[in-house]
Amino acid sequence: MDIVTAHDRPNTVAEAIEIQETLRGLVELEDRCPQEIVTVTGLDVAYDEESDLIAAAAVTLETAGFRVVEKRTVVSEVSFPYEPGLFAFRELPSLIDALRALDHTPDLLICDGHGLAHPRRFGLACHVGVVTGLPTVGVGKTRFIGEHAEPGRERGARTPLTDGGEVVGTVLRTQDGVKPLYVSVGHKISLDNACRQVLRLCPAFRQPETTRHADRLARDTLKEALAR
C-alpha cells in the first residue's frame, strides 16, 4: 500500500515533541470509514533488548470470518529510546515499512497503543493514521492518561476515559470478567465506531484477533531473526 506522508526521525526528545505538536493538527476526527469494513490490519512489534532489534508485523484479516488474507514482517534496529509519550518514534519506522509491503490497502488499522488518549493527544495510533492516511484505532492494554470508572463485568460494558474535562477514549470490556481495553480514536473514525469495530474483533479473547495475530507473528519473526 502507499504511504501518503513521510515520517521524520527525530534525534532528541525535544525534536520528537515538536514533531507531535505539528502533526497533531492533521488528525481528522470525522468518521471516514467505508460503510462496510471488509478488511482490517493489525499492527504489533516485538523487541530484543540485547541486540536492539525490533520485529514489526502487519496482518490483514477479513472481518467476516477473521481469515488472514495478507501478512508482512520487518526486522530492523531501534533508532529511538523508549520514552512514555514518544514511543511511536520507536515503532513507527518498522511498522510503516511493514505496511508499505502490503499488496492491498485495508479499510482500517488497529494499533497496539493509544490514539488521542495521550498527553499531547497524538499517540501511536494517531501518528500511524496521519502517516498512512487510513482510519486507525488505538487499543491500549493499560491506562496511560485520564480517569475513569470501572465498567461493568460483562462483555460490551464501557465507561468514558476523561482527561482535563474531555473524553479522550473509552474503557471497554471485550469479554466477561477480563481486564478492560483502552480504546481511543487514531484517525478518521468516531470513538463510537472504534469501539464497535474493536468489540467485533474480539469474539473470543480480550484482545482483537488482528492484534493477536500480529503479536504472535512479530514474536516468531524476532525469535527467528535472533537464531541466525
Added chain:
DNA sequence: GCGACAG
C-alpha cells in the same frame, strides 16, 4: 519537589 509514566 513527589509520583505517574502506552510498549
Added chain:
DNA sequence: ATCTTGTCGC
C-alpha cells in the same frame, strides 16, 4: 516490551 512456575478455571 521482557523476565518467568505454578495454578485456577472451563
